[in-house]
Amino acid sequence: MLRLPAFDFQPARSVEHAVALLAVHGNDALPVAGGTDLYANMKLGLFAPRLVVGLRSLAELRRISFDSQHGLRIGALCSLDAVARDSAVMSHYPALARAAEMVGTPEIRNMGTIGGNLCLETRCNYYNQSAEWRKAMGHCLKRDGDICRVAVHSPTCKAINASDTAPVMHAYDARIALVGPQGERSVAVRDFYNNDGARANVKRADEILTEIALPAPANGTRSTYRKLRLRNAFDFPLVGVAVTVATDADGLCTQARVVLNAVGSSPLVVDAAGSLLLGTHLGGEITADAAEEVFKAGKPLENANAGLLYRKRMLRVLAQRALEDVTRPLR
Ligand SMILES: Cc1cc2nc3c(=O)[nH]c(=O)nc-3n(C[C@H](O)[C@H](O)[C@H](O)COP(=O)(O)OP(=O)(O)OC[C@H]3O[C@@H](n4cnc5c(N)ncnc54)[C@H](O)[C@@H]3O)c2cc1C
Ligand code: SF4
Known part of the structure; x- marks a missing residue:
């Protein structure tokens, strides 16, 4: 069984108190809110703060x-x-x-x-493992090592x-x-x-x-989020697609944003898909073309619980479904 390492816990009395504790203890302290990510990572030995500053007491x-x-x-x-x-x-x-x-x-x-x-801490199959597993495999750039095991020539971590x-x-x-x-x-x-x-x-x-x-949504704004995961009742995204669009009184698209997750270390905006949609009546071929741009832009690596080719192909499917969500007539 994985156990938490020893640490001191101090509940914050106010935001200022939390900030003061973090400032005094520097890298020896970390804040915790729900603890669903931090404590799991501490059990894996990825973080070992001497002090954990609890934020749950901050009702404001x-x-x-x-x-x-x-x-x-x-x-x-x-x-x-x-x-x-x-x-x-x-x-x-x-x-x-x-x-x-x-x-x-x-x-x-x-x-x-x-x-x-x-x-949320970034995730990678080589990193979100027990200390023994990581030691046996050899460490990586993100912690204690000097190469990325997913992209061996990369100077930066791709979690x-x-x-x-x-x-x-x-x-x-x-x-x-x-x-x-x-x-x-x-x-x-x-x-x-x-x-x-x-x-x-x-x-x-x-x-x-x-x-x-x-910001307040502009008139005619529609939005959706589509997510691919192994088990629908449980898992982190293998890839995800968020879409917001706004249309004017004539039904022409005045604003469109398509943003992906789980394909890089930060959310990825697909400008080419958004630009294609602008000034058009959403739906039909334009949806398929925009989904194709998403497919081209998303470049997942082999560091999640499904193969990269499957995740890449599913980007097109998810984008198509997300764009259909925001063009479907309102009931
Ligand atoms: C089984 C399982 C399944 C999960 N599935 C998903 C999933 O499908 N999608 C998903 O997105 N996540 C998932 N998670 C991750 C996690 O549970 C969620 O992202 C959750 O929202 C994290 O919030 P938390 O309050 O528990 O964060 P914590 O664990 O308290 O903190 C997470 C990190 O944020 C920092 N932090 C927290 N709050 C603040 C703050 N206010 N100011 C500064 N720093 C802060 C902490 O120091 C820590 O580094 C899953 C976790 C588990 C264990
Ligand atoms: S992407 Fe590379 S450096 Fe980052 S955690 Fe994974 S193996 Fe380590």
Whole structure:
């Protein structure tokens, strides 16, 4: 049985208290929200913080609010289940509700938070293994080694961003609030992720993600998220496709974003697919052409629980289905 290593735990009394603890303890401390990712990684020996700073006590980060002018604000400590069931999320941001309700199992969605999901550690079959397994195989760039075992000539780690909500937040043009010792800064989700699996995002070690803000949806906006996984009741995405589109009164597409996950260390925007859709009446051949662009853009590697050719082919299928979701007549 894998056991947690010994560590001290301190619940934060406030955001400022959490930030102060992280600032004082530097790389010896890590924040924890639901713990569904961090504790699993600690059991594998991937992280061994001396201090874990608990964020669950921060009730002020567990609120969701919406108004039609300013859009949606979600506290980082909201559970994925709360996000998936929120009435404003369901009616105005259906792709987010869909992505949140597709994460893991009901237990994971009750414990796991939206902030933790966006800060999810990148994943790789060579890395998310026990310490003994990794030692026997030989270490890799991401930790203790000097080569990538998936792409041997790559100077950077190619572990994948497998967060279900990250591509959706990207497609909605969401922004993240980060609070650190110097105060608060706002970062667009499109700038939050590094395309480097060993340094997944731009959040500093002494910063806490406090809130996510989504702009109010333009008139005629439709959105969806499609995910491929081995077991529909349980698993991380093998690939995923988020789509947002807006149409004018004549049904012409005025805005389109297609964002993929699990094909790289950050969500991947397929500009070529979005540009094809702009100014068109969605549906028919244009959908197939846009799905083809997604197929060309997505380049999965051999580091998830299914072969890369299957994952690549399924990108086209998922993109086609996602584009059909947003063009289907509303009931
Ligand atoms: C069996 C299983 C299945 C899963 N399936 C999926 C899946 O299908 N899709 C998916 O996306 N994920 C999946 N996960 C991963 C994980 O459960 C979720 O991503 C969850 O949302 C993580 O949230 P958490 O609050 O538990 O994060 P934690 O484990 O608490 O934290 C995760 C990381 O984020 C950091 N962190 C957390 N909150 C903050 C914050 N507010 N500010 C700064 N840093 C923070 C932590 O330090 C840690 O590095 C699965 C996990 C398991 C165990
Ligand atoms: S992608 Fe390469 S460097 Fe990164 S975790 Fe996997 S094997 Fe290691």
